[in-house]
Amino acid sequence: MMGRSAVAALGAVALTAALSVACARDSAAQVASARSAVADDTASLSRLLNTVRGVDPLFCELTVRAVDQHGSWSNWGPMSGSALEVDSASAALVRWIQNEHKDANVVPRLRTAIRDSDGCVRRVAGSFLARVEHASAKAALMDALNDNRAEVREVAAFGLGMAEHPPAVDALIRTLRDDSPRVRGAAAWALGGLENKKAVPPLMTLLARDNDAKVRQAAAWAIGNIK
Amino acid sequence: MIDTLIRTSALFIIVAIASYALRDRSAAMRHMLWSFAIAGAVLLPALTKIAPFQWRVLPAPVATTPNTQVESPGAVDDKSARSVAENPSGRDLSSSAAKEAAAEHEGPLGAAPASPPLQRLDLATAFLLLWGAGALILLTRLVAGLVAVQRIANRATEITDDSWRSLTDRAIRALDVRVPVEVRRSDEVAMPFACGLTRPIIVLPANTDTWNAQQRQAVLLHELAHVSRGDLAMNALSHVMRAAYWVNPLAWLAAHRLRVEGEKAADDAVLRGGARPSEYADHLLSIVRTVGNTVPTVALAMARRSDFEGRLLAILEPGVPRDRMSRVRVFALAALFVAATLPLAAMTRAGAPLPTNAEIESAVNEVQGSAQQPNTAPLPSPSATVEALASAVSDESYNVRLAAVQSLGNLQDPAAIAALAEALKKDTDARVREAAAWALGEIDDNRAVPHLLEALKTERSVKVREKIVNSLREIGDPSATSGIVAILRDAAPEVRRAAVSALAEFEDPASLAALLTMIRDDDVEVRREVAQHIGSMENAAAFDALVVMTRDADDEVRANAVGSLHHFEDQRVVPVYVAALKDKNVHVRQHAADGFGNIEGLKNAPSALIEALQDPNRDVRRSAASSLGNIGDEDAVPALKRLVSDNDTETRRHAVEALKDIGGAEAITALMGLLKDPDPEVRKTAAEALGKRRGN
Numbered sequence: 001m002m003g004r005s006a007v008a009a010l011g012a013v014a015l016t017a018a019l020s021v022a023c024a025r026d027s028a029a030q031v032a033s034a035r036s037a038v039a040d041d042t043a044s045l046s047r048l049l050n051t052v053r054g055v056d057p058l059f060c061e062l063t064v065r066a067v068d069q070h071g072s073w074s075n076w077g078p079m080s081g082s083a084l085e086v087d088s089a090s091a092a093l094v095r096w097i098q099n100e101h102k103d104a105n106v107v108p109r110l111r112t113a114i115r116d117s118d119g120c121v122r123r124v125a126g127s128f129l130a131r132v133e134h135a136s137a138k139a140a141l142m143d144a145l146n147d148n149r150a151e152v153r154e155v156a157a158f159g160l161g162m163a164e165h166p167p168a169v170d171a172l173i174r175t176l177r178d179d180s181p182r183v184r185g186a187a188a189w190a191l192g193g194l195e196n197k198k199a200v201p202p203l204m205t206l207l208a209r210d211n212d213a214k215v216r217q218a219a220a221w222a223i224g225n226i227k
Numbered sequence: 228m229i230d231t232l233i234r235t236s237a238l239f240i241i242v243a244i245a246s247y248a249l250r251d252r253s254a255a256m257r258h259m260l261w262s263f264a265i266a267g268a269v270l271l272p273a274l275t276k277i278a279p280f281q282w283r284v285l286p287a288p289v290a291t292t293p294n295t296q297v298e299s300p301g302a303v304d305d306k307s308a309r310s311v312a313e314n315p316s317g318r319d320l321s322s323s324a325a326k327e328a329a330a331e332h333e334g335p336l337g338a339a340p341a342s343p344p345l346q347r348l349d350l351a352t353a354f355l356l357l358w359g360a361g362a363l364i365l366l367t368r369l370v371a372g373l374v375a376v377q378r379i380a381n382r383a384t385e386i387t388d389d390s391w392r393s394l395t396d397r398a399i400r401a402l403d404v405r406v407p408v409e410v411r412r413s414d415e416v417a418m419p420f421a422c423g424l425t426r427p428i429i430v431l432p433a434n435t436d437t438w439n440a441q442q443r444q445a446v447l448l449h450e451l452a453h454v455s456r457g458d459l460a461m462n463a464l465s466h467v468m469r470a471a472y473w474v475n476p477l478a479w480l481a482a483h484r485l486r487v488e489g490e491k492a493a494d495d496a497v498l499r500g501g502a503r504p505s506e507y508a509d510h511l512l513s514i515v516r517t518v519g520n521t522v523p524t525v526a527l528a529m530a531r532r533s534d535f536e537g538r539l540l541a542i543l544e545p546g547v548p549r550d551r552m553s554r555v556r557v558f559a560l561a562a563l564f565v566a567a568t569l570p571l572a573a574m575t576r577a578g579a580p581l582p583t584n585a586e587i588e589s590a591v592n593e594v595q596g597s598a599q600q601p602n603t604a605p606l607p608s609p610s611a612t613v614e615a616l617a618s619a620v621s622d623e624s625y626n627v628r629l630a631a632v633q634s635l636g637n638l639q640d641p642a643a644i645a646a647l648a649e650a651l652k653k654d655t656d657a658r659v660r661e662a663a664a665w666a667l668g669e670i671d672d673n674r675a676v677p678h679l680l681e682a683l684k685t686e687r688s689v690k691v692r693e694k695i696v697n698s699l700r701e702i703g704d705p706s707a708t709s710g711i712v713a714i715l716r717d718a719a720p721e722v723r724r725a726a727v728s729a730l731a732e733f734e735d736p737a738s739l740a741a742l743l744t745m746i747r748d749d750d751v752e753v754r755r756e757v758a759q760h761i762g763s764m765e766n767a768a769a770f771d772a773l774v775v776m777t778r779d780a781d782d783e784v785r786a787n788a789v790g791s792l793h794h795f796e797d798q799r800v801v802p803v804y805v806a807a808l809k810d811k812n813v814h815v816r817q818h819a820a821d822g823f824g825n826i827e828g829l830k831n832a833p834s835a836l837i838e839a840l841q842d843p844n845r846d847v848r849r850s851a852a853s854s855l856g857n858i859g860d861e862d863a864v865p866a867l868k869r870l871v872s873d874n875d876t877e878t879r880r881h882a883v884e885a886l887k888d889i890g891g892a893e894a895i896t897a898l899m900g901l902l903k904d905p906d907p908e909v910r911k912t913a914a915e916a917l918g919k920r921r922g923n
Contacts, residue, residue, distance in 0.1 A: 204612065207616070207631075213622075213623075213627055216619065216624065216630075217626040217630045218630075220616060220619050220630035220631040220633075221630045221634060223612060223615065223616060224616065224630070224633060224634020224636075224637040225637065227638065
């Protein structure tokens with residue numbers, strides 16, 4: 001003796017099967033529309049780079065952090081004083097920064113920007129390359145690590161640390177012997193972020209021998225961060 | 228397995244929300260919804276197999292295969308990015324945020340390998356075994372219950388009396404019951420119930436002959452409504468479902484709600500049959516009063532104690548829709564239900580499939596990349612690393628020394644204690660000494676205690692002394708007690724605060740006695756901390772000290788002191804609380820009102836407490852009502868009756884609760900009157916109070 005409810009429950013099963021077929025078509029359409037949403041990445045990137053060109057070092061620092069810390073942005077709200085607040089399009093820009101970035105189309109632009117004459121443009125480009133989840137972005141950072149200008153190599157080393165790109169460990173260890181103390185310091189910080197134990201012996205050497213205090217400081221921090 | 232749990236949980240949550248949204252509709256409708264949920268939960272594993280599309284929303288499986296592990300390093304860990312970014316600016320790493328960051332750095336690239344798959348498998352097997360064992364026990368209990376109930380029904384004698392016959396026939400026609408139903412009588416049970424999956428039997432207790440015609444009709448209508456609605460089968464199915472999903476608390480909720488709504492729907496059938504709500508409620512109350520729970524839950528007993536108050540209220544509530552479900556409505560509800568839950572069957576795990584070619588390429592590159600660079604470099608032994616950092620502790624640059632000290636704190640290796648103690652004692656820079664004190668606390672080893680205590684005696688910087696005391700608290704070694712007691716006379720309030728909270732944490736009676744000397748400290752934070760902690764000493768000296776502190780100039784000190792006095796449950800506290808009830812601060816008055824409730828042997832309610840029922844603050848009124856309930860003095864009843872018309876709902880509830888606790892003729896009369904109170908909240912609490920009193 002199945003009661004009314006049990007009969008109705010069986011009816012529900014039959015309806016489920018029927019409606020499932022109808023819904024299958026919709027999901028295909030959703031995938032297609034999601035694909036088209038990434039079209040204006042290059043335009044947004046250009047706007048970002050123009051915004052930060054020539055800004056005050058403090059503004060630049062805040063902007064770089066905004067790019068790095070995208071994950072915690074939603075909790076903290078926009079950082080006041082950031083260069084991202086100077087024009088009316090900033091809201092769109094902030095939203096764009098908070099996106100996942102898998103669009104390889106932006107990489108050529110960033111590859112140029114990391115070699116820009118403006119310091120802040122270089123730093124923002126380096127941080128951004130660290131965020132683009134594509135092999136070509138990592139390759140661009142690795143290339144920039146061999147640039148003949150120290151300020152480009154420094155930004156590239158930071159970027160590789162932030163990107164947590166494991167294959168970069170060997171290149172960064174080589175960079176610990178760079179002529180520029182700023183580049184050596186950046187490489188040490190990056191190795192601390194990558195947390196590969198292989199980097200500890202060279203960092204210990206650096207801590208004992210380097211004649212620049214900032215470099216030794218970075219090495220000391222990095223050793224403590226690699227457990 | 229876990230998928231099914233997630234799916235069914237989502238199903239139950241959807242239905243719980245829907246049933247809340249339909250709270251003003253008939254119980255039959257909500258019962259139908261819960262029936263769908265339970266049937267759905269039973270059928271979901273099968274449905275998932277036949278769903279024609281997949282919806283990727285469930286969490287991806289834990290990374291155990293090389294394929295998924297490759298993806299993680301590519302993702303940017305913003306936490307580590309942050310610490311990389313912050314450190315160049317020379318931020319102080321000795322903060323707790325740095326500790327967190329350090330802890331989180333055991334991330335995907337850290338040395339710690341995932342636990343071996345074998346161990347994980349064993350855990351999974353153990354969980355499955357536990358699940359299976361639980362299900363088996365519940366199913367066994369279900370079968371035993373079914374058998375026991377069927378035996379009682381078989382032994383019962385059929386009722387052939389003509390008056391019962393005609394009543395039964397009328398009820399069967401009224402409810403459109405299409406299966407043959409037997410009505411029997413048994414002297415083994417005290418409560419009417421229905422049972423039998425294929426051949427329904429209604430069993431009545433022996434005393435039914437004393438019931439009048441309306442009462443007989445009500446009982447028959449109620450039980451036949453269960454039969455006609457298919458509640459017996461649905462109830463059994465819900466037991467099976469609960470046995471299968473017993474690890475999920477929502478399954479228990481679903482089974483419970485099904486039962487409750489089923490009972491309410493059956494009650495509605497009685498009321499549709501013309502019974503008067505007040506009389507039916509009275510009859511149910513008398514059934515509940517006379518019996519204990521002897522019928523297994525697989526039978527649908529007429530009145531069960533657990534969900535009784537809710538039913539009583541639903542019966543008495545005017546304007547509740549009591550209609551049964553028409554065929555059209557059943558199908559409309561079914562269609563809605565399917566539309567809402569369909570995606571659950573189609574849910575599948577996000578992850579593995581659908582990568583782009585570029586992603587595959589980069590994944591392959593990364594695998595090859597790491598294969599070309601095997602991690603063959605010899606790992607330095609921890610002491611080599613510590614040694615390198617220890618020599619940097621005497622670097623000429625303060626920045627390097629600071630970073631080295633912080634790194635030694637992060638590494639938490641006791642081998643670093645000597646170097647850190649040296650830095651704490653001799654470094655010329657206070658920031659380095661502060662970091663060294665912090666790092667020794669991080670290492671958390673009691674061999675550091677003598678060094679910390681020694682430095683505490685001579686340290687000139689307030690911040691460093693504060694950090695030293697905090698680290699001693701962190702290490703928690705009792706040998707530090709006397710050193711910390713000595714620092715209670717420190718000139719800096721920050722240090723005294725740190726010392727007081729360290730001693731409070733140690734809970735050593737000797738150190739608590741030292742805290743008594745702090746009750747007149749200049750620093751208000753120190754006094755607040757002292758007032759909060761000395762109550763746990765529970766001796767005369769602490770009592771006297773707390774009484775002094777109830778007259779402190781600071782509100783929070785007084786409130787903490789009165790709260791601390793709750794540790795003393797004898798009548799010495801009465802005059803202190805009476806005085807505190809007149810305090811200008813709400814928290815002081817509230818703690819005092821609360822305190823009266825746990826004084827041992829207090830039989831007469833102080834008039835000050837009864838007057839507190841008119842306190843301008845509702846929290847004080849609530850606390851006073853609860854305490855009066857605990858004391859149980861009938862003198863408080865008139866004032867509590869007045870409080871029932873308070874404009875704050877929660878206060879009214881407390882007043883009704885207190886009346887219930889006090890008991891006695893006057894309180895009971897008051898509670899009976901409140902069953903017809905215009906406020907549903909008060910009616911509910913009054914019904915609960917009367918329902919719980921049934922045994923007395």
